[in-house]
Amino acid sequence: MKIKLFILILTLSVFVFPKAQTHRFIYDVPYKKDSTSTILTKENYILDIGPTETKYYTYDFFIADSLISNNIPFPKEMKLNTSDIIVHKNNSNAFSQYDLLENTVLNLQTTDIQNWKLSNENKRVKELNLQKATTTWGGRNWTAWFTMDIPFQEGPYKFHGLPGLIVEIFDDKNNYHFQLAKSENKKALVENQFIEMAIEMSVPITLEKYKTTKLKYYESPINFIKNGIGETNSDQFFLNDGTFVNCKNSREINEQLKNIIKKYNNPIELDKAIVYPK
Structure with a gap:
């Protein structure tokens, strides 16, 4: 499957963490809200990898932070109560999942490990060398393409543990398909008032x-x-x-x-x- 990679001009120096730096990866995510339907919903999600912590959240939360900062009301098409915020310590199997139910935020602590089976199948897309891996996790069978050219053992949602960044991952029923679309290097730690507010008001459960x-x-x-x-x-x-x-x-x-x-x-x-x- 063709992977859309718009900005992936990365050098080795990008992956050396100075004090207070965030590597941002943005994924295109077409998925089925209704498993019985053929209709796909497409959203963009952000994976922010900091020196010690990784966060995964919908791009709408990035927009929400801008609106909060400027005291602007949310537009009607924003469905902020439909997505989770995923946070975990780098190189850890412990995750904090924040589920937004309108004005209530549930904080579910989970331990998630994917048992990956590495394949000898490789391909080159744009500047990246990709290797295939598969796993069964969360009740679905997944195929992933990762790259050791970007040495982060992270990926979208809770997917992690491969010897490089997960560039693409999809299930065998075509319900979810995560594709890396863009990468950005932030020179400072990324702060998001909306996410911090949600975490602050969350209820452990x-x-x-x-x-x-x-x-x-x-x-x-x-x-x-x-x-x-x-x-x-x-x-x-x-x-x-x-x-x-x-x-x-x-x-x-x-x-x-x-x-x-x-x-x-x-x-x-x-x-x-x-x-x-x-």
Whole structure:
């Protein structure tokens, strides 16, 4: 499969960390929100590798940070409650997964290891030498192409542990496809107010409690959000995507949210998918 690599002019000096530096890699991610559909949604995700910590998040969070800094309201098309923020220490198997449920942020600690099988298959794309690897993880079979030309044992989402950066990775059912599109070298540590705010307000939670909370959210998204806001008597509020909720439309929006949650239940880690009531 052809990989779109727009900016990959990297030299060895790029990979030497001075004090306070971030290497940013941006991925194109076409994926299926609904596994029963052929429709693909395409988003861009950012992988920021710092001296000690790596963060993975949707490009919308980068935009959100700019909006917060300039006191500008979020545009209606931004769905900030649909994506996770993934954080982990470099060369570690411990991950912090921050799941945004409107005004509530769940902090799930996980340990994730992929048992990679290296292949002798190689190819050269643009300036990069790529090697193939495969693994079964998260309930899916994955094929990855990594490069030792970029000596970071990291990749998009929670994928890591190969002897070089993961440039491309996809599952055998074509539900998810991560492709490196761009690289940037930041001379200072990257700070994101939106992400830091989400982490600060997050609630630590176990996997069992996580599933219970997601089911509770599904039962009545509107009530869950109102409780998270702390104004259970308020009949008027905004969702993160700009939707205005009031007493006249709350029931309709509640059903819409439930249908969306149930329909778009195709997570990367399929073995952790929530089983919602029929």
